[in-house]
Amino acid sequence: MGKKIKLEAIDLDAYYGDFHALKGINIAMEEKAVTAFIGPSGCGKSTFLRTFNRMNDYIEGFRVDGQILLDNKDIYQKNVRVDELRKEVGMVFQKPNPFPKSIYENVVYGLKIQGVKKKSVLDEAAETSLKRAALWDEVKDKLNKSALALSGGQQQRLCIARALAISPSVLLMDEPASALDPISTAKVEELIYELKNDYTIVIVTHNMQQAGRVSDYTAFFYMGELVEFNKTKTMFTSPKNERTQNYITGRFG
């Protein structure tokens, strides 16, 4: 029996006004696996990623047809509370975006918003999340220092810790290492590898080697279409579609 499906898109179309950004996407992603979205700029991969926690809802003219299922429940149903959805589906962005607050306050921010006040609970959550984000050893003695004083790589791991603090089951990552140096990139990649034991991770990346290194499955998008979705090993050794091969070997266009 295969692994449980955590996220699924069924006949998904997305539009920005008249622009048809995603065309008939069907995909099923395994629980506790890393799925990478690759494709040239403007292919729709980030739009698709943001449909999983409805981040596109704020964009004027944006609409979707079809279904996005999280644990078999359609997240675009009217009765779905978006704040509850985002507790379940955390997100990390391209540029580290810590709040201008202390390291500690950054991590527990989400919990405080949810109404958690007990210091022992917040302390424990901060420590656990920072440990999971492989940052604890570097910041444990300066939790009250400003998060903005951290390096770019540390800030990104802090953002991952902040996302983990609210105990999501899915982590969306939109080019999480593209603004980082190679050492910080390696740390984030190592972290992704560790985190997949407990989380379902979807990552958008322009770095082919990164997709190869961190993901179990890879989906290639082109002009709003899902061209190929397969095990990463297959995608990078013997892709079935010629467009995929041309893209990953750098011969696109």
Next chain:
Amino acid sequence: MSHIDLELDRLKVKLMEMWDLVEYQLQSGREAMISADTELARKVLKLGKKVNNFDVKIDRMCENLLALYTPVAVDLRLVLATLKINANLERIGDTAEGISMFVKNREKLFNPEMLELTKAIKMFDEALSMFHECRIAYKTNNTEHALALIKRDKMLNKIYRKSDKIIAEYLRKNPDSIEEGLALFSIIKKLERVGDQITNIAEEIIFYQDAKVIKHKSKKKDKNNGKDK
């Protein structure tokens, strides 16, 4: 043309140069054997150094391609296949040198009757033809052609399997020809290995082009076919 395309083209050109050289070695080894041409045999032996240099150079080019260009998909398969083809070409070159060494040391013509009985020349010609065709299959990316070559290896295996009895029988009648018989048996054995190496190369051409791994399947099949005979 992208950088990686240029580098891959250079790699292919280098491999073809090595292929030509090894083909010349094998062809010359045949001629030296038939005519007991010790000069030509020496020339073949001398070329071994050049083939070894190609071997090292191609290995290094592959290593650089992997390190600097991190090829994937068809590009990765080309580099991996080239590494293996390179190793097989070098061994075929070694075989040509081994045969030439016999020619150089013997300094005499082989007995035509023994050559005829063992079909050694026919075997040599078939190996040379297969090697040449394999080069064409690689150059034209023709996997059908490569697959056909794998089937042709059976003929070499058949001649090899019969050769020990034929030579033993001949030597019983002509005990003075023991050294010659042993030398010829060694050559036949080497040519059988050339057939295997050409098969290996053909399998790599199919892997590179079609992403299909057929190596163990084909060997198993060959083994079974051999048993049937």
